[in-house]
Amino acid sequence: MTDHPPGGEPSELVELARRAATAYDRPDLEKRLGVVSRAVADDRARVLVVGEFKAGKTELVNAVIGGRALPTDAHRATTVPTMCAHGEQPAVVLVRGVEGGVEQQQISPTDLAEHVTERGNPDNRAGWSHAEATLPRPVLEGLRLVDTPGAGGLASPSAVSTMAELPGADAVLVVADGGRELTAPELALTRTAAAVSPTVAVVLTRIDLHPHWRRIADIDRGHLDRAGGERSDGTGGSSLRAVRIFPTSSALALHAAEDDDLPPDTARELAAESGIEEVRRLLVREVAEGRQARRIRMVADEVIVACEQFATAFRAERDALADPQRAQRIAAEVERSRAQAASLRDRAARWQQTLNDGVGDLVSDIEYDLRDRLRAVVADAEVALDDTDPAKTWEQFAPWLHQQVSAGVSTNVVWAEERTRWLAERVATHFAEDGAGVLPPVTVAASPDGTGLAADPVSMLAAPDHEKFGVSQSLMIGMRGSYGGVLMIGMLTTIAGMALLNPFSIGAGLLLGSKTLVDERKRALRRRQAEAKQAVRRHVDDVTFQAGKNSRDMLREVQRTLRDHFTTTAEELERSLAATADAARAVEADDAKRTARLADVEAELERVEHLADRARRLRGRAGSGSSRSSRLVGA
Template identity: 40%
Template sequence: MSTVIEVIGTAITAAEAYHRDDLAARLRQSRARALSPEVRVLVAGGFKQGKSRLVNALVGASACPVADDTTPPRTTVVRYAGTPGPAPAARPADTVEIGLPSGILRGLTLVDSPVLEPADAILIVSDASGPCTQAELDMIDQARALAPIVVCVLSKVDLYPGWRDVAESTEAATGLPVVPVSSELRWHAMTTADTALNDESGFPALIAVLRAELDAERVTRRVAAHEVLAATGDLTATMTAEVAALRAADAEQRGIRWQQVLNDGISDLIADIDHDLRDRLRDVLKVAEAELDAVDPAKVGDDFAEWLRGKEAQCTAETFEWMVTRARWLAGHVAEQFGDDHALPEIRRPGELAVGDFEPAAGEKFGVGQRLIVGMRGGYGGTLMIGMASTIVGVAMINPLSIGAGLLLGGKTVQEERKRLLQRRQAESKAALRKHVDDVIFQAGKQSRDMLREIQRTLRDHFVAHAEDVHRALVDAAAERKTRIRDLNAELARVRDLERVARELVA
């Protein structure tokens, strides 16, 4: 017993030395249980699985209230006492302690609790209605971390004829001993003093398991070993991870990595910005051509040029804004390669794009004199044709009909000439528009590439300086890392010695 207490005390000292107050508190609870003459057995399980009836049937008294939908959950502690009754000791409001003169309770304390908590042993109660649910399997895994001894109790076997199959599947799924019991048969056997019925209830087998597994000295050793091994495993994992992290520090690889990320990012960004700019301006070109097809460029030249200037400015501004956003993201991505937090360089917004104004084609003029000449040329042919036809029927060549035909054809000729000149102006304006948009794409692309190269130089200079600072810091810390690794290895050796002693307790 003194060896057990000494091992737990050493583990507490180690946990406190490594600033693991959580482990130290749990180990103190383990030491208190080791010093106690009682073995603490927690009875746990899901709602309506029969754990309270199991405790009552085990001690032969109605110690634990059977919960229903309206009964608030509470913890009932049942321990041995010469006379039955509630324990006088102070306790939490949701905990009831009861003393009973039951032989099974000599050296044993049963705890009927709605939640799992550390104990010397845990009985997981599940009824025989079907195989263990995932929630019950998770509860069993949690119980294994809280107690060195875990036993599955299959309740209500009197209600389910297929309980044997359920018991086999439970044992296969959990790898734990499964004890089938019936609390109802146990109560009836105690009432009628029927020994055969008591054997059929399964409780003698459960009591035998408890007596075999819960020898006081054996339990103390197993509990101590369980808690110490849990603490040493946690400490070993923490220190091993720290040693691995210290050995993995490599400033040169980190320096190469950030340069690759920066160069690749700028190359991708140049291609993306160029594509985005062309795509936006081509959309503007399609809309502008459709507008020119519907108007006379000579009449709306100034308004159209102002509208086009605004659309081009909007497109280039949106592209440049996206470029700055992407560049800032790239700066943050490069900074992540260093694995530390430091201020990033400021990325300037590019200035406005300076592009010449668009001038629609004016085309040749079609004034009054030109219209008169074109009209006369068209009207002369019409007058001559109708006049010659009139002479056949004996009418003079110049007559109202020939004059009217001449006027009609002259007007039509003027309209056709006006339409031809409009289409020519539109075609010339669209050709000028395409050349203008190409110039805008060229100038904006040149400006964006220059800006991105400036961003690349800014980021490169910043991170080169930061990499030098990091390298100097790593060089300065190299000796400290080696010392820390040596100290950690020494501490790991001490923890593993403690782990070996804990395993010897069980052996």
């Protein structure tokens, strides 16, 4: 036990439990513990910093880490998400997805602005998916801060990308300017984040520039409290009431951190007045340590479950060796428990029915929600097309439609993630209730987020082939309409002795030609509008088809993951009980051999119980603070 794995005591416990599983011939438990060992390898919490354009997100990240590491500009916004993590030496890597993998390019930290801001990469024309910056900042130990581009409303492309990342975030900081109250898009973004992320906070920036920031904070508090009674999915909830507001001044914090001429007391006062220390305390003590505590609890629970299965067989063998007369009775009791565990793998088990029915209901509900959202988009698009000429406004209309469709699909995905978590908890509850008295504590496998299950991408909305209406065509239509007028009026005027071509016939021809031209223009406009509406419907149908397939694939993957997880748990328990029954029956008739075996069993049982006690003590310490937190908060 002198060599500790890199992950500390949690990783050490998992490795000890894996060795025990190998020694006790339990490859099923060794495989499960191997998955746990890989899951706890990275204990860094992921924090998304989101908000509108020029709200002060990048400056807030710099203030939190205690220095100007990321580029800021008064006029140029961030275009590429930038993740800040701890490292021994400053370094920056640009990442871009390519066919068959990813492409990485290492650059100098001084050149970061040329790649992640509008100065050198407007609209992210380079196509970088994100940048990874490693910095030797103590506060980043255990954290990954992600500075995102401006949202610009939930319908913007940047906001759609941000919403897709929300389910995987340990915390979300919604950044808003302290000079104005929260806007409707900011409230919608906060509501969406609170539905899927365990920690959400609103950070008001630039309070040093706005003396009325306290009134703004009170107004924002009222907005959040009122919005907390109604969730984004229409159900009641209080998630937004728990969202905290942090008034901050990044300029004061950076001034206190970077001005070496300031007296230490003044620097501390400025840092405290800036409000950044409260944000650091949230990230370090609650977010980073919260993730670490969850990681420790997961490790401890898995080790305790494994130890309980090891110990069950040893206890039964010990009792049978101590009293051979009880061996058959012990074996019979274990067989009854084994039959109960085996029933959990039956297709008629309640948790199986709950899972199958729940996935079926989710497929129907999520598909209906997607179709309902996209039908509303189509209705809005048709209203917009009725008021415009698609041939003139298509360049503005197509991006707007893409944004609306993307926003609807992203909201549907977030809602699906929330519903699948609820289903997983319900299945776990029924599984535990059906196995009461037999099952050890049950942990729920995390549901997949659908990554890698996407169907073929939907092509961009193509402009319909509108009929050309040039000068020559207008002239021909006018002449065709005027011909009838000239001929009709000219024939009537010849009765009065006038020529065929006279002022009356020519005037009538001009009048009828103009009317024909106007009517033809209206018919052509209606044709263009109808063709544009058909193009919109075809595009939305393609999106509905592909997004629906993605949702069904994700839910089927959830179903398989939960089914395999709980079936494996039942099989592990059934195997443990089978080994227990065999150990209870295999009682040596020879007293000397039985005594020697009893001593060995007692020793093994003591080792297993010692490992379980270590896991319980570690779990008990998971919620306690540490001196390291105080050091990082003050860094």
